Amino acid sequence: MEKGLLYPVTNAYREDQKLDGLWDFKFDPASEGEQNGWAKGLADPIEMPVPASFNDFFTDKDAREYTGDFWYLKKVFIPQHFAGKKVELRFGAATHRAVVYVNGQKIRSHEGGFLPFTADVTAAVNLGEENIIAVKINNELHRDALPAGDTVTLKNGKRMVKPFFDFYNYSGLNRSVHLLAIPQGNIYDYSTSYEVSDDQATVHYQVAADSDADIKVSLADEDGVVVAAATGQKGELVVKNPTLWQVRDAYLYTIRIQLVKNDKVLDEYADKIGLRTIEIKGHQILVNHKPIYLKGFGRHEDSIYAGRAFDLNVERRDVNLLKWIGANSFRSSHYPYDEQVYKLADREGILITDEVPAVGFKMAAASFLGGLDQSFFDGDWIDELYKKHIDQVKDMIKRDKNHPSVLAWSLCNEPDTSTESAVPYFTKLFNDSADLDPQKRPRTFTLNEDDTFETSKCLKFPDFYLLNRYPGWYHKWGYEISDGEAGLRAELDEWQNSDIDKPIVFSEYGADTEPGLHKLPSIMWSEEYQIELLEMFNRVFDDYDFIRGEQPWNLADFQTVEGNMRVNGNKKGIFTRDRQPKAAAFYLRKRWNSLPLDY
Ligand SMILES: CCCN1C[C@@H](O)[C@H](O)[C@@H](C(=O)O)C1
Numbered sequence: 349m350e351k352g353l354l355y356p357v358t359n360a361y362r363e364d365q366k367l368d369g370l371w372d373f374k375f376d377p378a379s380e381g382e383q384n385g386w387a388k389g390l391a392d393p394i395e396m397p398v399p400a401s402f403n404d405f406f407t408d409k410d411a412r413e414y415t416g417d418f419w420y421l422k423k424v425f426i427p428q429h430f431a432g433k434k435v436e437l438r439f440g441a442a443t444h445r446a447v448v449y450v451n452g453q454k455i456r457s458h459e460g461g462f463l464p465f466t467a468d469v470t471a472a473v474n475l476g477e478e479n480i481i482a483v484k485i486n487n488e489l490h491r492d493a494l495p496a497g498d499t500v501t502l503k504n505g506k507r508m509v510k511p512f513f514d515f516y517n518y519s520g521l522n523r524s525v526h527l528l529a530i531p532q533g534n535i536y537d538y539s540t541s542y543e544v545s546d547d548q549a550t551v552h553y554q555v556a557a558d559s560d561a562d563i564k565v566s567l568a569d570e571d572g573v574v575v576a577a578a579t580g581q582k583g584e585l586v587v588k589n590p591t592l593w594q595v596r597d598a599y600l601y602t603i604r605i606q607l608v609k610n611d612k613v614l615d616e617y618a619d620k621i622g623l624r625t626i627e628i629k630g631h632q633i634l635v636n637h638k639p640i641y642l643k644g645f646g647r648h649e650d651s652i653y654a655g656r657a658f659d660l661n662v663e664r665r666d667v668n669l670l671k672w673i674g675a676n677s678f679r680s681s682h683y684p685y686d687e688q689v690y691k692l693a694d695r696e697g698i699l700i701t702d703e704v705p706a707v708g709f710k711m712a713a714a715s716f717l718g719g720l721d722q723s724f725f726d727g728d729w730i731d732e733l734y735k736k737h738i739d740q741v742k743d744m745i746k747r748d749k750n751h752p753s754v755l756a757w758s759l760c761n762e763p764d765t766s767t768e769s770a771v772p773y774f775t776k777l778f779n780d781s782a783d784l785d786p787q788k789r790p791r792t793f794t795l796n797e798d799d800t801f802e803t804s805k806c807l808k809f810p811d812f813y814l815l816n817r818y819p820g821w822y823h824k825w826g827y828e829i830s831d832g833e834a835g836l837r838a839e840l841d842e843w844q845n846s847d848i849d850k851p852i853v854f855s856e857y858g859a860d861t862e863p864g865l866h867k868l869p870s871i872m873w874s875e876e877y878q879i880e881l882l883e884m885f886n887r888v889f890d891d892y893d894f895i896r897g898e899q900p901w902n903l904a905d906f907q908t909v910e911g912n913m914r915v916n917g918n919k920k921g922i923f924t925r926d927r928q929p930k931a932a933a934f935y936l937r938k939r940w941n942s943l944p945l946d947y
């Protein structure tokens with residue numbers, strides 16, 4: 349678990365230099381690099397963009413599909429004026445595990461390809477000189493790691509991943525690398541929680557700092573006017589007549605934290621926060637005590653060329669598409685996204701269900717992609733897996749806890765909860781995560797169609813339910829979709845007739861659709877059929893008032909492993925991979941723009 353995950357800033361006390369651009373890059377199939385001094389230089393490297401996944405730049409399949417160790421290396425001048433500061437390297441994400449070296453010295457390792465980590469390099473750097481930064485990354489998949497899968501060795505000796513999940517194993521330095529200089533005595537974390545009413549908001553704050561200095565905290569409105577102030581490691585900021593953060597009507601205050609000693613400011617950290625509350629009450633999801641209905645999508649960080657790398661251009665387009673279509677939410681399926689995604693959602697008033705990369709914890713996913721011959725939670729890999737799982741839950745919540753856009757935490761995607769062996773795992777997971785979020789936001793996980801009201805052993809854990817259902821596509825498809833609707837209604841009748849008193853959000857449903865394929869009457873893969881499937885689900889949603897959200901799969905087409913069920917990736921996008929609308933986009937826009945926020 350990382351000590352602090354504050355997003356890098358430059359101010360009078362801190363300096364943040366992005367190390368994006370071209371890095372030396374080299375595959376290390378024999379894993380010989382560390383013993384052969386690759387941390388000090390790579391022989392015959394290629395130039396690799398950062399941030400980016402390496403896969404889609406290559407023209408040969410061995411390189412695109414490469415699995416194992418690989419190295420990035422960059423010579424970086426570190427200025428003399430960093431003297432007296434703590435010098436750090438912050439990696440937005442290195443997928444899936446990394447070892448960091450400076451000037452040949454191993455600094456630290458990290459497991460988990462979708463969350464940041466920081467290396468303290470103060471003792472290893474030479475100020476006023478060029479320094480050699482090297483990172484050894486490994487992208488193998490294992491059943492005891494997140495996301496779950498296997499790595500096999502082919503007869504020709506090449507290694508290959510077998511993901512237990514349906515997205516391509518894009519790998520590399522997928523997010524920015526930052527060189528940071530911060531005060532030795534510094535602020536390394538803060539948290540907020542809220543009480544709101546129409547005429548007053550109270551911000552409960554806590555600050556974590558490596559310093560004995562006094563702590564001063566202020567809150568300014570969007571005009572920069574200070575509306576509240578307090579002192580102390582923890583306290584309250586009371587705002588009269590606040591402007592609350594609302595869904596699709598955001599308002600951001602600036603919280604400013606200072607360390608002060610003998611009237612001298614030693615460190616400062618400022619951030620944008622939104623005054624709002626999130627609650628689950630009965631079948632309702634409430635924002636600022638008012639019910640909301642979620643309209644949005646499951647997504648992927650996925651685009652042509654850069655693969656899984658965060659691309660601000662793509663994110664800007666995606667958020668504009670969400671606004672155009674009338675959406676107000678999305679799930680960060682199936683892993684935490686780059687911090688800039690949450691910042692943009694904070695600004696636009698879009699709600700995020702933040703998901704940890706606990707995906708593939710299920711036989712069905714694997715059987716589609718290769719197959720497990722037992723229940724996942726009976727495996728002998730579970731203890732090691734859990735250590736990584738809870739570690740990444742802790743870091744996801746630590747990183748994202750102050751974003752007003754974060755609505756809920758999804759602690760797993762489609763685990764196999766149909767066997768008793770899942771119960772102790774989820775009991776521990778929900779106990780160990782209960783106090784991580786000062787705002788006590790709801791926790792959940794997605795349930796796929798094997799995990800129904802009848803079959804799941806873990807329905808007591810989620811604060812609300814995320815259902816992934818695929819009648820009309822993976823079963824009862826085509827002309828049989830009417831039976832699919834009947835089956836869906838029968839399951840929802842069971843939920844309705846039960847004593848379950850929690851909201852349900854449909855977090856996945858959809859049809860692979862080839863853009864430009866039209867057929868009258870419809871046929872599967874046609875744009876007409878995608879609309880018919882959505883119409884069927886919406887007919888059902890409109891008949892059950894405990895359904896409090898609809899998030900079809902997926903916002904856009906995305907890359908997966910090759911297979912006989914994928915046509916160059918997953919085509920369930922409402923938009924194409926280059927972010928152009930299929931006919932269903934206009935259908936959903938019409939529906940969602942006609943639904944009130946609290947539908
Ligand atoms: C049955 C698995 C649920 N869901 C997971 C998601 O990652 C896949 O892309 C999606 C699909 O197959 O389109 C199915």
